Amino acid sequence: MHTFPLPPAIAHLLEARNKVRSHYEEILRAQGSQVELKFTLAATWWATSAKPLRQSFLASG
Numbered sequence: 250m251h252t253f254p255l256p257p258a259i260a261h262l263l264e265a266r267n268k269v270r271s272h273y274e275e276i277l278r279a280q281g282s283q284v285e286l287k288f289t290l291a292a293t294w295w296a297t298s299a300k301p302l303r304q305s306f307l308a309s310g
Contacts, residue, residue: 255263266288277284 270286270288
């Protein structure tokens with residue numbers, strides 16, 4: 250397998266994605282669920298980095 254260092258911005262998104270997934274999987278496991286969550290980097294970016302854009306989008310209706 251070929252590996253290479255990720256640019257810092259991408260590495261940050263991957264770390265955020267993994268933390269969000271782990272957080273919600275812990276909650277689901279505590280409730281007895283066996284659901285496996287999948288997050289794309291786009292969804293992670295939207296949730297963690299795009300607050301001003303998201304607010305503008307939601308305000309536009």
